[in-house]
Amino acid sequence: MVIRVDPKRLAYMAVPNAACSSIKAALAAIDPTQDMSDPMAFAQKQVHSIYATQRFRRHRWDQVQDFFRFTVVRDPLKRLLGVYTNRVVGLRELHNCRKIKRGRVNLTADPDPDYFFQNLCGYIAVSSSVKHHALPTAVFTGIDLGRYSQVYRTSDISKLQDDLSEHIDSPVTIPHFNSSDAPLTLDDLAPETHRMLAARLEEEYRHLEGYFANPFITKHVSMAA
Template sequence: MVIRVDSHRLAYMAVPKAACSSVKAALAALDPLQSENVAEQLGQKQVHAIYPTRRFRRHRWDHLENHFKFTVVRDPLKRLLAVYTNRVEGLGILSHSRKIRRGRMHLPTEPDPDYFFQNLSAYIATSSDIKHHTLPVALFTGTDWRTYTRVFRTDEMAELGAALSDHTGRDVTIPHFNSSGRRLRLDDLSVQTQRVLKVLLEDEYAHLARYFDNPFETGQVPAVA
């Protein structure tokens, strides 16, 4: 599903764990279908109810020729580490897993980072939330970056706000949601876990090569807040 604000000719493809809550809130404030009072008071659950994140469908995207078409992408390692710090550690999302609670999957609901990433496939099978937030970016963006007017990185929210302001003639500020409580670095993880992540993220870094360097190749290891 394309997230559209047709009154301003805006079209956005959301990527989970790539500032999508923040961008959706900014779009709601522009959307005449949302009252100003509602837009100002929106929380994370409300913006996702208004603008669900759906997978990319080319036939729904290509015909929006006159729209400002954009997405926001995040460094793949930071995005994956944030699944742990925000969803697992911060929100305790695994405690809601029916499969674990009912004993069909024997996994800890409060795993340490090494255990979580080394058993990520099992947690994906256990939790639809974990699955949703770890799906490949290409499922949400498509594979052809040329279909976008602009692609922004998550460290370019000021630039996104300025671009939306220029396009709409409105003063647009992107709010900040979902900041995790602690910083997790790749070198906080065991060597075995790092090897697992290197393999898991190889295709993601290939897809996003024009926007991010692969730290497993360059030695530049980012931290995530």
């Protein structure tokens, strides 16, 4: 679903684990159909009920051609690692998974990061939340990023805030949600996990090659040198 603020001529395609809670709160605060103008007044669950994150559909995007159309993308590796730190460790969502709780699958609700990523397909099969947050960026943005007025990286949030303020001719504040106190890096993971992640993210890095360098290719070239 396209997230639309029609009176402001804004259209946003949200990507899970790419600052979408923060951006939804900012849009809700300037949306005349909502009751609050302070983005920090919205709870995270509330903004997701106001604006659902859904897959890209071309026919819906074509309806907002005269809007300021934008999306925000995140480095694919950091985004996928965030599934573990946020959904598994922070929110402990696997403890709500019925198949794991009832012992129907040979998976733990408290995996270490290597176990989780080496068994990611299994966790995707039993957890709708893991599946939703681990889907490739293109599922939500579409393949052709040229359809957007602007594509921002998560590191460009301040630029997005300025651009939205200019577009609506009024200050826009994008709050900061979902930061991790202990983010993962490749150095925290085993070589076997590196290989699994490299294969899984190869196509996604090709899709976003104008925005992020593939760390697995960089690592390979560096080691070869």
